[in-house]
Amino acid sequence: MDQCLFCKIIRGEIPSYKIFEDDHAFAFLDINPFGRGHTLVVPKFHAEQLFQLPPEELAGVMPAVQRTATLLKRRLGCEGLALMQLNGEVAGQTVFHVHFHLIPRYAGQPAGWQPLTPPPSPEDLAALQRELVG
Secondary structure (H helix, E strand, O other), X not given: OOOOHHHHHHHOOOOOOEEEEOOOEEEEEOOOOOOOOOEEEEEOOOOOOHHHOOHHHHHHHHHHHHHHHHHHHHHHOOOEXXXXXXXXXXXXXXXXXXXXXXXXXXXXXXXXXXOOOOOOOHHXXXXXXXXXXX
């Protein structure tokens, strides 16, 4: 837990582009996004995979997922939103702390999941953070 990347972000030891925080969850922009506004919502309770997350912790984080999704739709005007949650290396999980990917989707956008190339700059992410949270 002490070395977990997302736990360090939650504790403020690693900077992030925070979008939302409450007692149960922390939401921040993905620095290697699959699209503009790609946001991660993580429970503050450390569990590597969904299977280990206590039900009461999952119940606490899901309102933050919905609130963040609604914020992305309202502020970015996306027509849809993909929600992904990966468990285990074979599923594509690379950070072993439960997290939810919220990925805005737009009409005419190519299908599939490829990181933006080039990735957004820190200045771009800071501007997007300001656009989302005011």
